[in-house]
Amino acid sequence: MADDLKFSAPPVMRSHPVNPTEPIDTLPELLNHLHQAAYVEMSTIPMYLYAAFSIETRGYSQWDPGVGASRLIRSIVVEEMLHLTLVRNLLVALGDGADVTFYDDKFMPKYPSTMLHRSPPLLLHLGKCTPDQVRDVFMEFERPKPDPLDPPPPDGWYATVGEFYRAIEDGLRRLDQTMGAKLWAGNQPDLQYVAAYWNRDGGGKPLLVHDLQSALDALKTIVEQGEGLEPGEPTVPVDPVHPKAGLDELPHYTKFQRIAEGIEGIGTLHDFRTDPHAGDYAADAGLTALNTLFNAAYSYVMHMLDVIFRTSWKDLKPGESNFRYHLERSFISAMQGILVTLAETMAAVPAGPTFEYYALPEQGKQAHLIELCDKAMTYFPQLGGDNSVRWLLAKLPDV
Structure with missing residues (x-):
């Protein structure tokens, strides 16, 4: 699988190589994984926004019980921005915040491109908000569990983005145990993004990362909002870290599923190209x-x-x-x-x-x-x- 993907891998994967066949047991390996996690989050934002902008009739479902595809996608984009921020907060907490640059030709995603570390390969596109785009690309990106019809991924590759984050979580736990306070010695909490305004359509909030528990809370927010708690769980807490009874929302996978199945209306679409340049x-x-x-x-x-x-x-x-x-x-x-x-x-x-x-x-x-x-x-x-x-x-x- 690695040989099959290396020629189409995005620049961030080539410039920050990791060995996905081995557990994360050094700080450089953890930082490289987090750098690529930031790329994974960033790669969703233009893709989802492009689909949202392609919807001509934004108020298509304003008189219907549902909220409509446009608003659902907007809520997802807000949360993906939060996830990107949380990953960078993790990098700052681990002393690598200054070495990460989002405004970089090697970081900003290009389309079409292959999703990082995903087996089977998933090609990401800028495309109109069609049921096919939502089902075949967006839902596959946010898939909470492997498709039973797919072959098992090779060692070290991941069938879902949640598995990739669980590898990062395992690495954090391992390094916190072996390094202790030294793991967080380079943290500059005053550089983290923690107090900004976030759109009401998105759940969660920025978190200050300063130790293992706060780092795990950040990962919990990312994974639960995207894939959900467990396959079959219909909702997730609006605030995954401090859940409150009755304050729940749908994970990204389920939101996209509602669009693909026509429960939330798409309406009329603009005549956008696929993967324009x-x-x-x-x-x-x-x-x-x-x-x-x-x-x-x-x-x-x-x-x-x-x-x-x-x-x-x-x-x-x-x-x-x-x-x-x-x-x-x-x-x-x-x-x-x-x-x-x-x-x-x-x-x-x-x-x-x-x-x-x-x-x-x-x-x-x-x-x-x-x-x-x-x-x-x-x-x-x-x-x-x-x-x-x-x-x-x-x-x-x-x-």
Whole structure:
């Protein structure tokens, strides 16, 4: 299996090799697994967002008992962002936070690509929110137990993402026992992401990781929200770490199952390409300008996340505003106000954003984004004006 996948493996797997046939018993091995866990979480976000943006009739089920496919996917994306944050908090707690970069051509996922460490291989796509895409890709990604018709995976490979996380959990327990307090000696808790606003459609919350129990709580949140507690369990707690009676939600697998089976309506879909790339839009100057702006803003959002994890919330001087808090709020604003608006503007063409890495300049990133926006406004003037994309870009921190 390893030989079959090595040529299609994403760059993060090649640049941070691990030996999946052996248990995790050294800190570098654990850090490499967590780095790739971050990639696994990141690879879901563009994929799920692309499907959500492809839904033309967002209010399709507003008069029905269900919440509809669009809102279900939105709740999943919010939780995947939380999972990405929790994995990075784990890396910070283990002293490796500064060495991880999300805004990196080797980290930001490309499509189509093979899911990491998954047996049998699963090819991930940017595609419309069709029942086939949801059933064959999304549900397979979040599958809580192996398909009984599949052959057993080779030693060290995993049939589900939950098995991959359980290997990480075993490694954490083993190293905490052998290293004790030394395992957490490099932690910088003031760099972790713990106090940001999270959308009400998603459950859980950021956790401060500082010891084995808090690390296991972070993994518990990731696994339970994605796959569920156990196969056959219909719901999971909204707060997996501190569950409260009556406050439950569906795990990701079951949410996608409801969409695939038509319980939650999809409605009408935009005519999006599968796995689009920037070159596909080369014949349309306006669409090229808009997609370039989207990719640049998407890359800047990933860069902002890196800056947040390298900015201490303790570095606050009397009379000054909290720059870390400003970064966190700006990050949410960029996600919801800029990226979503740009994607919806593209969807009206109709065309799907390509979610590709964009090389921003070393200096003047904000000015460069504004320049790209001004160019796109030639074709899409609605990007300007009060409370617009152009207005929001001018308020972003230039980091």
